[in-house]
Amino acid sequence: QVQLVESGGGSAQAGGSLRLSCAASGFTVAPFYKYSMGWFRQAPGNEREGVAAIRADGTTDGTIKYADSVKGRFTVSKDNATSTLYLSVASLKPEDTAMYYCAADLSWAGWLSFPRVGKWAYWGRGTQVTVSA
Numbered sequence: 253q254v255q256l257v258e259s260g261g262g263s264a265q266a267g268g269s270l271r272l273s274c275a276a277s278g279f280t281v282a283p284f285y286k287y288s289m290g291w292f293r294q295a296p297g298n299e300r301e302g303v304a305a306i307r308a309d310g311t312t313d314g315t316i317k318y319a320d321s322v323k324g325r326f327t328v329s330k331d332n333a334t335s336t337l338y339l340s341v342a343s344l345k346p347e348d349t350a351m352y353y354c355a356a357d358l359s360w361a362g363w364l365s366f367p368r369v370g371k372w373a374y375w376g377r378g379t380q381v382t383v384s385a
Contacts (some may be wrong), residue, residue: 261379274354293350302367
């Protein structure tokens, strides 16, 4: 069973930056590098929304997607050697305050449906990011 554990959240002031990590394990069907990975967030009272996604072979343009609200400020990357997904968040805004989740999917459904959340197979428990003005 794939397990995802997020870390790196915390409190920051507007304009600041953080680096979120998602440690992945439990790959018995296929190795980490074959999974598309995504970052999502959910603020209180709001629906969960897609932030960034990286395709299984994602290293170049066309294999990474961002929500319009974070383009130019957030950067998603992954390290296949350590089975870790990252999200570097910069120029933070108070509206970025949310619980951030990582997700994984072996099929193409998650990647193709991004930023929708319903097709991603595995989820972590989240890490909280709080941005003060």
